[in-house]
Amino acid sequence: MLDFFNSNETIHFIITVGSMLLFTIGLYGIFTQKNLVKVLISFDIMESALFLFFIGLHYNFGLVAPIVDGSDKTFTNMVDPVPQAMILTTIVIGLAVLALGLSFGIEYFRLTGINDISKMNELRD
Amino acid sequence: MNLKKEFRLKHIVLSLLSSALMLSILGLLSHVKTNLHKTVGDIVLSLNMQTATANAVTSVVTFFRGIDTVGEVTVLFLATTGIALMLSSTQRTYKKVVHQESFILDIGSKMLLNVIVLFGVYVIVHGHLSPGGGFQGGVVIATAFLLLFLANPNMKLKHSILTLGESLSGAAYVLIAIISLFKINILLGNFLPHPVSQIGELVSGGIIPIIYIIVGIKVGSEMSVIVEYFVKEDYLKEVPHA
Amino acid sequence: MSLGYYFLLPVIFSFLTPYFRKLGTSALRGSSVFLTFILFVQTLEYTGVSLPQISQFSVAPPIGIAFVLDNFSLLFLLIFTFSGFMVSLYMLWYFKANDNTNETRFYVFFNMLLAGSIGMILSCDIFNVYIFFEITGISSYALAAYNKDKLGLEAGIKYLIIGSIASIFIVFAIMLIYLQIGTVNIGLIAQRYSEIDPKIAVLIALMLFIGFGTKAELFPMNFWAPDIYQGSSSHVNGLFSAIVAKSYLFVFFHLFYLFGLNTKYTLLIMSLGAITFLVSEFTALNQKDIKRLFAYSTLGQLGILFMALASNSSDTISGALFHLASHSISKLLIFLVLGILISKFKSTKITIVGDFKSLFLSIVLIIGFLSILGIPPFSGFIGKILILKGFALSHNYIAIAFILLVSIVEAVYFFRLIALMLDKKRTKTSVPVGFVNYIVLSVLAILIVLFGVYPSLLTHYTDLATNALLQPHSYLQFALGVGL
Numbered sequence: 050m051l052d053f054f055n056s057n058e059t060i061h062f063i064i065t066v067g068s069m070l071l072f073t074i075g076l077y078g079i080f081t082q083k084n085l086v087k088v089l090i091s092f093d094i095m096e097s098a099l100f101l102f103f104i105g106l107h108y109n110f111g112l113v114a115p116i117v118d119g120s121d122k123t124f125t126n127m128v129d130p131v132p133q134a135m136i137l138t139t140i141v142i143g144l145a146v147l148a149l150g151l152s153f154g155i156e157y158f159r160l161t162g163i164n165d166i167s168k169m170n171e172l173r174d
Numbered sequence: 175m176n177l178k179k180e181f182r183l184k185h186i187v188l189s190l191l192s193s194a195l196m197l198s199i200l201g202l203l204s205h206v207k208t209n210l211h212k213t214v215g216d217i218v219l220s221l222n223m224q225t226a227t228a229n230a231v232t233s234v235v236t237f238f239r240g241i242d243t244v245g246e247v248t249v250l251f252l253a254t255t256g257i258a259l260m261l262s263s264t265q266r267t268y269k270k271v272v273h274q275e276s277f278i279l280d281i282g283s284k285m286l287l288n289v290i291v292l293f294g295v296y297v298i299v300h301g302h303l304s305p306g307g308g309f310q311g312g313v314v315i316a317t318a319f320l321l322l323f324l325a326n327p328n329m330k331l332k333h334s335i336l337t338l339g340e341s342l343s344g345a346a347y348v349l350i351a352i353i354s355l356f357k358i359n360i361l362l363g364n365f366l367p368h369p370v371s372q373i374g375e376l377v378s379g380g381i382i383p384i385i386y387i388i389v390g391i392k393v394g395s396e397m398s399v400i401v402e403y404f405v406k407e408d409y410l411k412e413v414p415h416a
Numbered sequence: 417m418s419l420g421y422y423f424l425l426p427v428i429f430s431f432l433t434p435y436f437r438k439l440g441t442s443a444l445r446g447s448s449v450f451l452t453f454i455l456f457v458q459t460l461e462y463t464g465v466s467l468p469q470i471s472q473f474s475v476a477p478p479i480g481i482a483f484v485l486d487n488f489s490l491l492f493l494l495i496f497t498f499s500g501f502m503v504s505l506y507m508l509w510y511f512k513a514n515d516n517t518n519e520t521r522f523y524v525f526f527n528m529l530l531a532g533s534i535g536m537i538l539s540c541d542i543f544n545v546y547i548f549f550e551i552t553g554i555s556s557y558a559l560a561a562y563n564k565d566k567l568g569l570e571a572g573i574k575y576l577i578i579g580s581i582a583s584i585f586i587v588f589a590i591m592l593i594y595l596q597i598g599t600v601n602i603g604l605i606a607q608r609y610s611e612i613d614p615k616i617a618v619l620i621a622l623m624l625f626i627g628f629g630t631k632a633e634l635f636p637m638n639f640w641a642p643d644i645y646q647g648s649s650s651h652v653n654g655l656f657s658a659i660v661a662k663s664y665l666f667v668f669f670h671l672f673y674l675f676g677l678n679t680k681y682t683l684l685i686m687s688l689g690a691i692t693f694l695v696s697e698f699t700a701l702n703q704k705d706i707k708r709l710f711a712y713s714t715l716g717q718l719g720i721l722f723m724a725l726a727s728n729s730s731d732t733i734s735g736a737l738f739h740l741a742s743h744s745i746s747k748l749l750i751f752l753v754l755g756i757l758i759s760k761f762k763s764t765k766i767t768i769v770g771d772f773k774s775l776f777l778s779i780v781l782i783i784g785f786l787s788i789l790g791i792p793p794f795s796g797f798i799g800k801i802l803i804l805k806g807f808a809l810s811h812n813y814i815a816i817a818f819i820l821l822v823s824i825v826e827a828v829y830f831f832r833l834i835a836l837m838l839d840k841k842r843t844k845t846s847v848p849v850g851f852v853n854y855i856v857l858s859v860l861a862i863l864i865v866l867f868g869v870y871p872s873l874l875t876h877y878t879d880l881a882t883n884a885l886l887q888p889h890s891y892l893q894f895a896l897g898v899g900l
Contacts, residue, residue, distance in 0.1 A: 073196040080188045103591045115230035129215030134234035145253035152260040157569040172643040205613045213598030241473040245547035256558040344431035361420040
């Protein structure tokens with residue numbers, strides 16, 4: 050009976066639903082949260098959801114990590130390395146943007162004492 | 175009371191909206207094909223033996239999609255510069271934190287520093303053989319400095335050395351790309367000898383481990399700078415209001 | 417010279433800026449002028465070469481990444497490198513006349529903003545385009561917040577949040593594309609886009625539309641743009657308007673035509689462009705802040721460009737590309753002049769255009785205004801008339817009537833500004849211009865007049881670019897690595 054969980058369809062279904070749930074949580078956070086730090090965290094949650102989705106859907110049962118060890122020197126039966134490399138790149142970019150956003154927030158808070166994005170409304174018509 | 179009601183209503187509406195949006199995307203995603211054959215990744219796997227790199231992800235990051243990594247390193251550099259622009263200024267003075275000199279904390283953190291840095295260097299140097307590499311190892315090294323800051327808030331990093339590290343390693347990366355253009359007429363090509371028989375050894379893969387070491391130096395120094403700026407924010411002397 | 421240098425040279429210059437600074441401020445400023453000059457001269461050389469050109473990184477394209485330059489990207493490359501060169505010259509004056517504590521970091525962001533925009537138009541790999549998108553994005557967030565004052569930081573934070581939303585959607589689209597086709601090469605995607613399940617194809621198109629449309633300042637997603645322009649410095653606005661917005665516009669329409677979305681969504685994009693134009697021009701009428709006013713004006717012009725570029729007819733697109741080049745030059749001129757005025761008066765009120773006394777600045781500013789407005793003999797007139805001619809040839813008379821009617825609104829606020837400038841009753845203060853600025857501003861003004869009088873100088877390139885956009889066969893071949 051538990052073989053049901055060992056099929057690609059099941060695991061892909063679970064990953065899709067789970068990551069989209071996480072994506073929704075992030076989206077909800079962006080809509081509702083006022084605190085800049087929480088908004089940035091929501092972005093991070095959304096990004097993580099995408100990473101899970103992408104990496105998860107590229108995993109099939111029976112495949113191993115794309116690294117050869119001493120004994121078997123052929124690159125067969127391995128998961129696709131390109132999505133992993135792309136996600137590695139995207140993680141670093143996400144981290145860079147998050148850190149930059151936090152530094153903007155710190156400096157703005159030092160100047161004005163505001164960390165609520167709905168109160169950042171000096172710029173208007 | 176009134177405020178609470180409004181708050182609740184808005185949240186319910188927004189959560190319903192985002193759920194509806196996601197459900198529709200989820201419905202569309204049920205059409206996604208998941209068992210692709212003949213992706214770029216499969217071609218890369220079949221070609222990967224030629225690069226003599228045991229870790230295929232490393233060869234994709236540093237070789238097949240090498241220019242992505244130059245861009246990625248640049249993004250990190252830009253973010254560091256932006257953070258330095260925001261959080262460092264001549265008017266900022268940090269207060270000396272009175273912390274109890276604890277012998278065990280002092281010695282323990284310094285001992286751990288060596289171990290963590292050694293581990294980071296191991297992860298960087300073995301990037302082409304095992305999981306890990308320049309980015310991961312660089313972040314490991316930055317955590318060693320984070321430990322030092324937590325143990326001793328008055329510590330300072332030598333910025334001139336870190337700037338040297340990040341500038342020169344970045345420039346070296348680009349120079350490797352340009353040297354390759356002159357040697358084999360391809361930007362960022364693998365111009366060093368990389369015989370396939372060496373696969374799995376420490377010295378293998380031509381320029382790939384060299385690039386990952388350069389990336390490791392760059393990421394390590396940049397992440398350390400970022401960590402320092404954010405940790406030091408706690409110890410600002412005065413918070414001037416404009 | 418290999419095309420890869422367009423990205424690698426600015427990168428190496430950026431990495432080494434701390435050491436240029438140690439050699440002295442003039443070495444720092446000189447390095448940026450030198451860099452942009454090399455890039456501009458190199459681009460001029462490409463005008464005489466048979467295109468497309470390709471240069472690969474590491475491995476040949478469908479597996480690796482390459483830069484491909486065709487006639488369409490050449491036009492944008494000319495605009496970007498020229499604008500970059502002009503701004504780097506202008507910065508020589510700016511940092512002499514203003515606070516220069518963070519000069520080193522400005523040049524890092526400036527060089528990378530240019531490199532990121534150029535990379536976005538050259539790269540033939542969609543994930544690589546995303547990387548350049550982020551490089552341009554981070555540089556522009558930092559440049560918006562560069563002054564570290566309240567307004568600038570607020571602009572930076574807003575820009576960063578909007579940019580993060582856009583980039584999440586683009587990443588999602590790229591992931592779906594890779595899941596469906598198994599490649600990120602633009603050429604292969606364009607070939608196989610019709611194989612994708614239609615429902616997923618709609619989702620991908622929607623996400624790309626949200627991602628690039630947000631950054632290219634298209635109507636439902638452009639509410640943020642005036643705030644950013646108001647908060648940033650004036651010369652940064654010049655960069656945003658002449659380079660950054662145009663590079664997102666390039667990617668938007670490049671993918672639009674390559675993926676064959678033009679058969680389905682032409683009307684949608686055209687009407688959104690029309691709404692952008694209408695709403696921005698009406699909102700611009702009662703603005704009190706000069707930078708915000710020109711932000712709305714930029715949005716309006718981008719609206720016309722969206723209308724014309726989505727129209728699928730070669731005459732209109734050629735006119736639109738002419739208008740795009742002319743708009744870049746004119747807006748750059750206006751924002752640079754405003755930068756001089758703002759640094760003198762320390763105010764961004766609309767009245768500063770009436771407070772200065774300098775014959776030279778008045779002349780070039782009026783040239784800029786009239787060119788944006790579309791008055792002969794300036795280049796904006798030719799751009800608008802070519803767009804109208806294109807619409808007339810494709811029998812789209814509604815679009816013609818619409819553009820002409822809304823242009824009247826535009827005329828109202830531009831003539832109000834000119835009247836303010838020529839008002840003799842106001843007390844005028846003389847403004848020092850600076851030697852470099854005489855050169856920069858007169859070059860820009862002369863180009864505006866030159867393209868207005870001899871449009872064939874530019875229409876030659878816009879026609880070639882239009883052909884390259886509408887018949888992308890050779891581009892696609894090169895993107896698959898045929899030319900190697």
